[in-house]
Amino acid sequence: MAEHLPNAMTDDPMAVSDLADEMMKGAEREGIPASEIHEEVDSVFGVIFEAMHHREGSLPEAEKAVLDQLAARLAREAGISDDQAGELLKRIGTDWDSLLNEAHFLKELEGRLEQE
Template identity: 60%
Template sequence: MAEHLPEVVTDDPAAISDLTDQAMEAAGREGIEVSEIYEEVGSVFEVIAAAMQHRDGSSPAADLTEFDLLAGRLSREANLTDAQARDLIERFGTDWETLLNEAYFLKELEAGRLQE
């Protein structure tokens, strides 16, 4: 994996999400099923985020989790509470575009501009 990571360390969830998509596409081209990947590593997003932050071999134990980083960014960019952002990530995964769409849909519902 280290050969394919950008040279910069980033905690940008969108960049990490792009790398996750690229990894999943590469696996698909090699005939590796998505279910096999999830069985092996759980969250590809979290694996890549940890690799980005700890390419020097340091321990991730004291850092914020990648989930925290993603929830924080979603909360800020979509004007959600932390709990709302975390709920959306748990329900819809880590795809940034999906999260933003769902966040804006939620805000529209709250504002009464849409009906459930």
Template identity: 60%
Template sequence: MSTRGINFLDRWMAEHLPNAMTDDPAAISDLVGQMLRAAKREGIDRDEINEEVDSVFEVIFYAMQHREGSRAEGDESDKTAEVALDLLAGRLVRETGITHEQAEELIKQIGSDWDALLREAYFLE
């Protein structure tokens, strides 16, 4: 994934994913469409985002399923889980200055609620 593509996906997810859990494929597809349209407006080609992420749908689906900090169970793709965690942790590190390990631990405890993550990360500084 290009740096520009991964940074865009990371930023978009942090700023636009709703603070609710869902497994509705139509809702996830709508979010993917919104993200791809936003990327296009910024001149970022879909291929830049898809170079390492097999499925943007799966990454967003995973993020939406784990809004409250629950972890994947069963045979969900480990790569998808790692990418989603790494994207969010990287954004949190850049925004707050905490370590990547601290960011991952916060995400595991809190979930992907961006406002809650920021609030807790600032206490770690």
């Protein structure tokens, strides 16, 4: 993995998420199913984030801060609460498109319930 990580460190959750998406697409091109990867690791995002930061000796606690930033961005862009965004991250993972889809669905569902 170290050969394929960018030389720069980043705390930008979107950059790390993009790298995770790129890695999953590369694995798919090589015939490695996502299910096989998820048997080995809970979060591709977490593994990449940790790998990028451990090169410089930083602490794994930084992962929580990045996930909090990702949740805050999701909440802001989709109009849901921070708690809801955090729950979606726990349930879905860090795939941005999936998170946005679920967040918009949740927001639409809440709107329908309020109308009733």
